Amino acid sequence: MVPHDYSSRRCVVAHDGKTLTAAAKLSELPALTGIRGFAALWVLLFHAWGLAGAPHLLADFGVFSFGVSYFFTMGWAGVDIFFTLSAFLLVLPFAAWQLGARTKPLLREYFWRRVLRIFPAYYAQLFVLIALAFFFQIGAMPQLGQFFAHLVLWLNMDWYWVPPMNGVWWTLPIECAFYLGLPLLVYALRPYRWPWLLCAALICAISYRAIAFQLVSMDARALVLEHLAARIDQFVIGMLAGYAFVAARLRGKISSASVLNALFLLALAGIVALRLWLRVGLSAYWNGEPIFWLWHSFASVFIAMGLYAAAHAATVSSALFANRLLRFLGEISFGVYLWHFLILSWLAPWFGIIESPDLRLLALLASAIPLTVVAAWLSYMLIERPFLRIARKQTRHPAQATGVPSA
Structure with a gap:
């Protein structure tokens, strides 16, 4: 998951105390907020589809019919969007520093903002789940070792899996590991580096996948492969796209609207092509089909292309993702991600009496989406936003006055 408190709203770079020209500004990036909201919704749809019994969702128009389940079954790719988008946004102030447009971001502020962005909402949910398990026997109480593993997010940091109380938490350790490594990786953001x-x-990610593939059984392979080492290519590709975006803005070398739209459409076409490829090799994916080694890398390349075009406000991307609904979902996306699976899991048994999987899915979505949005909004208003304000008040880096976001 990609929780963020900046960059998708506004980030104006200044140089030598003067605001750059309009062509060089890093202006508002509303489409990226919308894309984050879409990714959270997509993951929700995927989990709802699975809990509803994996319906085929055939749309019948008499003369022809087509299945729309492919869109739902690919919802797990929302995590690929999260990781790539996370790197894209987090690297922006570091890229501006490497390009000479601001002073170096203070690392203590960077890490403090990351802590305040992730842990308050996560801890709130953790203790809600513990309270439900202890007082109402809803869910299982973690053992002492598991409790401390949850406190420090040591859930899947090694090859021994600590079952999370909320299944979606597996992405948080990967995100946090990337946060730790980012300040070192940014030193390679130079033209020849x-x-x-x-x-x-790429070598690290593919090598790690190969080692895990050889050493781990089929049953545990999916768990072991979800580590930063197997996903580092996605983060680096996102970083490079963010660096290219900052460089283009600072140098005033922004592509034309037609080129940006073509780039965004190409990104969408690439994702569709990957899905078709995955459909052909899905049954043998975990047995080592070529897409097993290349999916995350290829997906991130196309996602990064789309993010680059969307950040430059490509017309198509703005029309699809910069609308008020998706931007609202983007603002509360961390809460959507945290709460949707629990709410779906609690509701799904109630709809088991519905025989049709298609109708079961519709009923589940009609109930779960409003409840998830309410829970996410409460999380944002009562927990996330107050801590974001604390993070901003405690940020005293001189570059903040220019509008450059501290990471």
Whole structure:
């Protein structure tokens, strides 16, 4: 999951105390907020589809019919969007520093903001779940070791899996591990260094996947592969797209609207093509089909292309993702991600009496989406936003006055 408190709203870079020209500004990025909201919703749809019994969702128009389940079954790719988008946004102030447009972000502020962004909402949910298990026997109480593993997010940091009380928490350790590594990776954001960074990330990710594939059984393979080492290529690709975005803005070398739209459409076409490829090899995916090694890398390339175009306000991306609904979902997306699976799991048994899986899914979504939005909004208003304000007040870096976001 990609929780953020900046960058998708506004980030104006200044140089030598003067605001850059309009062509060089890092202006508002509303489409990225909408894309984050879409990714959270997509993951929700995927989990709802699975809990409803994996319906085929055939749309019959008499002369022809087509299935729309492919859109639902691919919802797990929302995590690929989260990881790539996370790197894209977090790297922006570091890229501006490497390009000479601001002073270096203070690392203590960077890490403090990350802590305040992730842990308050996570801890609130953790203790709600513990209270429900202890007082109402809803869910299982963690053992002492598991409790401390949850406190420090040591859930899947090694090859021994600590079952999370909320299944979606597995992404949080990966995010936090990337947060720790980002300040070192940014030193490779130079014209002659970044190709080496990309190659190193690809080699690391594919090598780790190969080692895990050989050493781990089929049953545990999915768990072991969800570590930063197997996903580092996605983060680095996102970083490079963010760096390219900052460089283009600072140098005033922004592509035309037609080129940006074409780039965004190409990104969408690439994701669709990957889905078709995955459909062909899905049955043998975990047995080592080529897409097993390449999916995350290829997906992130297309996602990064789309993020780059969307950040430049490509017309197509703005029309699809910069609308008020998706931007609202983007604002509360961390809460949507945290709460949706629990709410779906609690509601799903109530709809088991509905025989049709299609109707079961519709009923589940009609109930779960409003409840998830309410829970996410409460999380944002009561927990996330107050801590975001604390983080902003405690940020005293001089570059903040220019509008450059502290990471």
